Amino acid sequence: MGTNSTPRRRDHADLSSDELFHVLANANRRTVLFHLRQHRAATVDELTDVITEISGDESQVPNREQLRASLHHSQFPTLVNAGLITYDPEQQIAESTDVHGQIGEWLDLAVRHQLQLESVRETQQLDGRTEIHVLLVDDEPGLPEAIGAYIERENDDMTVTTATSPLEAVTRLEEAPFDCIVSDYQMPAISGLDFLKAVREEDATVPFIVFTAKGSETVASQAIETGVTDYVQKGPDTERYDELAARIRKAVADD
Numbered sequence: 001m002g003t004n005s006t007p008r009r010r011d012h013a014d015l016s017s018d019e020l021f022h023v024l025a026n027a028n029r030r031t032v033l034f035h036l037r038q039h040r041a042a043t044v045d046e047l048t049d050v051i052t053e054i055s056g057d058e059s060q061v062p063n064r065e066q067l068r069a070s071l072h073h074s075q076f077p078t079l080v081n082a083g084l085i086t087y088d089p090e091q092q093i094a095e096s097t098d099v100h101g102q103i104g105e106w107l108d109l110a111v112r113h114q115l116q117l118e119s120v121r122e123t124q125q126l127d128g129r130t131e132i133h134v135l136l137v138d139d140e141p142g143l144p145e146a147i148g149a150y151i152e153r154e155n156d157d158m159t160v161t162t163a164t165s166p167l168e169a170v171t172r173l174e175e176a177p178f179d180c181i182v183s184d185y186q187m188p189a190i191s192g193l194d195f196l197k198a199v200r201e202e203d204a205t206v207p208f209i210v211f212t213a214k215g216s217e218t219v220a221s222q223a224i225e226t227g228v229t230d231y232v233q234k235g236p237d238t239e240r241y242d243e244l245a246a247r248i249r250k251a252v253a254d255d
Contacts, residue, residue, distance in 0.1 A: 021190055021198065023082045025170045028067075029075050033084060036096035044068050044092040132252050133176070134160045137169045137183040137195065138211075150241050151248075158245065166195040173199070178206065179252045180229075182244065185212030193228075200227055207251035211244055 024030055028051055035042055035050050042050075048067050076094055079085040087094045134151070138144040141164075148160030161178070163169035165187065172178075181199060183192040196208050208227070213234040229251045232244050 019082065021167060021170075021194075023078060023084070024167060025198070026075070026078075027174060028070070029079060032071070032075060032079065032094065033096070036085060036094060041093055041095040044071055044094070047071060047094065130157070132158045132179045132248065134158060134248055135163065135169060135172055135178040135181045136160050136211075137163045137166060137181070137187075137192070139164050139184060139187045147241055147244070150238060151245050154242065155245050155249075158248070166190045166192075166198070169195065170198070173202075180207040180209065180248050182209045182211050182248065185210050196228060207248075207254075209244070209247055209251060 024033075031051050031054055032047055035047060045068070048064055048071065051067060052064070072089065072092070076085065076087045079094075080087050083097060085094050085096055134148075136144045136148050138147070144162035144164065148162050151158055151160050161172055161176070163172050166183075167190075169181075169183075183195055185192040187195075192210050192212065196210075199206065199208060207229040209230045209232060210228050211232045211234060230247045232240070232247050234240055
């Protein structure tokens with residue numbers, strides 16, 4: 001293997017949360033990792049076929065030569081540097097390292113959602129009103145589902161999709177457009193504000209509301225400086241969910 005063809009391999013256990021977020025946020029890299037997790041090794045041509053097939057629409061992916069070049073020169077080196085695969089550029093064969101634990105579990109979940117993707121949802125109308133699609137991100141077990149169910153029950157014009165981590169939320173954002181994103185502030189791997197920064201790199205205008213129990217002037221100030229649309233503090237009763245729904249509606253109307 002040529003020593004100048006690929007970067008020096010790291011151990012993926014050494015990856016910071018920001019580095020892992022960057023690596024796994026790319027759909028093609030996730031597809032490569034998922035396929036290699038199942039089959040251990042594959043050629044560039046095989047992985048090109050897999051990515052094209054998963055896309056479901058060849059017009060939405062580069063032509064084969066562009067895709068092969070992207071894998072060879074960009075995606076593979078990134079994965080090698082992260083310690084997630086090895087790659088022989090002469091044989092053009094990529095091989096998985098042991099992707100397990102939380103990385104493997106999240107990867108399986110993310111790509112299964114990607115495989116199940118049929119089409120991007122279009123804006124729907126309910127009783128003459130535009131339906132508001134909300135992405136709610138919170139790592140507390142069961143909480144985002146409970147909040148989402150309450151908001152949908154009390155607000156006929158809202159549909160809430162949940163994610164339990166920013167990484168899962170990235171997959172949700174690739175699946176469908178959202179009118180508003182609501183995120184917890186304090187999460188173990190990536191904070192709500194770090195997630196916002198990643199969102200803003202792709203969409204500078206989508207309303208983003210921080211919904212958190214960690215209330216302080218410092219948090220509010222950081223949220224405003226980072227470009228948060230609104231800031232709502234959690235509470236012990238459903239009144240806070242009603243307040244959140246009202247802020248979502250206002251943020252979307254003002255957008």
